[in-house]
């Protein structure tokens with residue numbers, strides 16, 4: 385796809401930590417191009433270079449720095465919106481964009497647990513995307529909301545998915561050590577976090593528990609039945625810039641050996657045949673060293689899209705315990721949204737937003753991809769309710 389034929393996308397919350405990651409990750413994206421930036425009234429009307437306090441270790445692209453930040457309103461916005469704004473604001477703004485016919489691919493927690501809103505990690509529950517057909521916006525304007533999970537749930541869920549499928553998981557105990565970038569910018573004051581651990585992150589434990597069970601749940605008709613497991617999460621903020629580390633203990637429904645668990649992770653490549661540009665080859669990477677994973681050394685594996693597991697060992701209370709690390713603003717946020725959008729595009733759910741001269745070609749390509757998937761059984765149980773629209 386050449387540059388003029390890319391899908392134009394808009395970023396809501398473009399100046400924030402996650403917004404900046406979208407810009408960085410989309411700089412050379414083969415399918416999507418940033419065409420519109422919006423943030424609060426504080427930023428609206430300024431150039432992006434003036435409005436955003438760029439905090440990433442690659443330069444802000446010049447083209448983006450020169451763009452003017454728009455008001456956060458659907459008028460004039462592209463039909464695909466990557467949203468990264470606080471939940472309270474998302475609650476008000478995301479439905480406005482969906483009602484205006486936009487595909488809102490969101491990071492915020494506002495609608496993650498809504499019954500008709502898919503909470504999706506493409507490797508884990510791609511079939512839940514069919515819930516968009518239950519949304520009134522979809523029926524009335526074609527717009528919809530799709531969400532990705534909380535950044536802390538993401539790593540454990542990827543590591544748990546193949547174990548849930550193979551052995552069943554009945555109990556989950558998770559303790560997080562979360563990076564400061566998870567709180568946005570400027571986030572936690574340096575005087576609070578340096579030389580310190582903060583054993584409280586508002587609503588995080590509740591989100592982690594509920595979202596993990598929804599992501600690992602099963603779609604029955606148009607209802608997601610959460611995984612029937614008990615989960616207890618404890619969330620802590622630590623003095624790390626990027627990368628959430630989580631210690632996990634699990635009780636399995638049927639016994640598993642260490643070799644079997646390692647083989648599950650090694651063989652977990654559910655998107656291998658889908659050719660999504662941001663999907664890592666190996667979503668769950670095993671680190672055999674005794675002292676890994678570590679945020680500084682492992683957060684960028686798979687371009688920040690792979691999670692790293694290590695320290696698999698027997699648990700004296702449950703069955704097994706391990707440590708999992710994920711990059712919170714890439715795999716846990718911006719990269720997750722982009723991967724969801726890639727999945728939506730591959731399923732034809734973004735065709736209304738396709739560049740005009742591409743729509744015919746896309747239609748033909750999508751049909752071929754869907755047929756390929758059915759033949760290859762990419763989605764295991766099938767893509768229920770995901771017929772071509």
Ligand SMILES: NC(=O)c1ccc[n+]([C@@H]2O[C@H](COP(=O)([O-])OP(=O)(O)OC[C@H]3O[C@@H](n4cnc5c(N)ncnc54)[C@H](OP(=O)(O)O)[C@@H]3O)[C@@H](O)[C@H]2O)c1
Pocket residue numbers: 396397398399400401402403422423424425426427428435456468469470471473491492493533534535565566567568569712713716717
């Ligand atoms: N950071 C992470 O690791 C992470 C991970 C997963 C999910 N999330 C979620 O992603 C969302 C954004 O997080 P973040 O870390 O990027 O936060 P952030 O750095 O605080 O950025 C917030 C963004 O929202 C904009 N904004 C604030 N008020 C607004 C309004 N009234 N209308 C429109 N835009 C408004 C800000 O614009 P101004 O610059 O103009 O104020 C900024 O662009 C949150 O819901 C968060 O929970 C974050």
